[in-house]
Amino acid sequence: MRARSAQKITLTPYDKLFESAEPVDGGAEQICFLPINRLHCFPNHPFHVIDDERMQEMVESIQMYGVLVPAIVREDGHNGYEIIAGHRRKRGCELAGLTEMPAVIRNMSDDEASIAMVDSNIQRESILPSEKAWAYRIKQEALNHQGIKDGRISADLVGEAAGDSRRTVYRYIRLTYLNNELMDWVDKGNITVVAGEILSGLNKERQDILADVIRESGRYPSKEESGDILRADDGNGLIREQIIDILGNRKKNRDSGITLPIGRVRGYFPEGYTRCQMEEIIYQLLDSWKAGRAKE
Numbered sequence: 001m002r003a004r005s006a007q008k009i010t011l012t013p014y015d016k017l018f019e020s021a022e023p024v025d026g027g028a029e030q031i032c033f034l035p036i037n038r039l040h041c042f043p044n045h046p047f048h049v050i051d052d053e054r055m056q057e058m059v060e061s062i063q064m065y066g067v068l069v070p071a072i073v074r075e076d077g078h079n080g081y082e083i084i085a086g087h088r089r090k091r092g093c094e095l096a097g098l099t100e101m102p103a104v105i106r107n108m109s110d111d112e113a114s115i116a117m118v119d120s121n122i123q124r125e126s127i128l129p130s131e132k133a134w135a136y137r138i139k140q141e142a143l144n145h146q147g148i149k150d151g152r153i154s155a156d157l158v159g160e161a162a163g164d165s166r167r168t169v170y171r172y173i174r175l176t177y178l179n180n181e182l183m184d185w186v187d188k189g190n191i192t193v194v195a196g197e198i199l200s201g202l203n204k205e206r207q208d209i210l211a212d213v214i215r216e217s218g219r220y221p222s223k224e225e226s227g228d229i230l231r232a233d234d235g236n237g238l239i240r241e242q243i244i245d246i247l248g249n250r251k252k253n254r255d256s257g258i259t260l261p262i263g264r265v266r267g268y269f270p271e272g273y274t275r276c277q278m279e280e281i282i283y284q285l286l287d288s289w290k291a292g293r294a295k296e
Helices: 012-017 053-065 087-095 110-119 129-146 154-160 166-175 180-188 193-199 204-217 223-232 239-248 262-266 275-295
Strands: 004-010 028-035 071-075 081-085 100-105
Touching: 053 087, 081 087, 081 110, 087 100, 110 129, 129 154, 129 166, 129 180, 154 166, 166 193, 166 275, 180 193, 180 204, 193 223, 193 275, 204 239, 223 239, 262 275
Parallel strands: 071 100
Antiparallel strands: 004 028, 028 100, 071 081
C-alpha cells in the first residue's frame, strides 16, 4: 500500500519543536498518511505509552478532529518507518480505529534520531524518573558519539531542553545503573532520586541483596541511610546483615537531622507535586546555593 501525500507545506513553528532534526527540502516538508502497521517504535524508546485517562482524551480528540500534529518518522530500510516522535499518537489512532496517520518523513542518522526522540518527549507534563534517566543517557551517548563542539560539556546540552543543570543530568543518568526493582521504587516515590543515585554505586549483587531486604522489611532507605549502605559495602560478605542493621536502627529524629513542616513546604510547589518531586527540587536548589557559595 503506497503512502498517499497531502500538499507540501512549510512547518516553521513545528520545526522549532524539533530543532535537532534536519528539515527536508530546505524546510518545506511533505506530510504523508502512512499505514499504522508499517510504523514501529524507536529502539529502546524510554517513554511509556499508557492507556490512561489522557490517552482516552486523545482518542476522543482524534475521533473528532483527526491527528492535528503529524508524527516524525524515518525509513527503516525494510519498507517500514521508525517513529521519532508520535508514539502516543500512534496508539491513539489504533484505539480510535484508524488504519493510517499523518507523518513527516525525515532522513536522520541514528544519533540525530536519538536526540530528536528525546527532545520531542522530555518536556511532557508528567514524566517518570526512569524515563528521564534513560532519555538523558541516550541523548548524552548520541552527543558524545557526534563529538561536542566549542568545548561544551555534553551534560549541559542534554539538560537544556528540560531546563535541568549538569548536576541534575548526571544524577538522573546514574539511576540507569539501578536494577529494575530499585528503579521501580524510585518511580513510585518510595526511594528518592537522590537516594537512588547513591545506591547506584552498589554492584548488581549488592543491589539484589538490598532489594531482598527492602521487600522483607518493607522499609526503604533514606538519603542518609543509602549513604550508610554504600559505605558499608566493603566486600566482607556481611552486606545483608549490615543493611538490615542500618534500616532496622532507623531513628525518628537524628541529632544532625532537619525536619521541615510539609504543610509549609508544599505551599512553594504547584498542586499535584509528590513528596519525591518536592525533595528533588529542594536538593537542586541546595546544589545551586552550594555552587554559588563556592564561587564567592
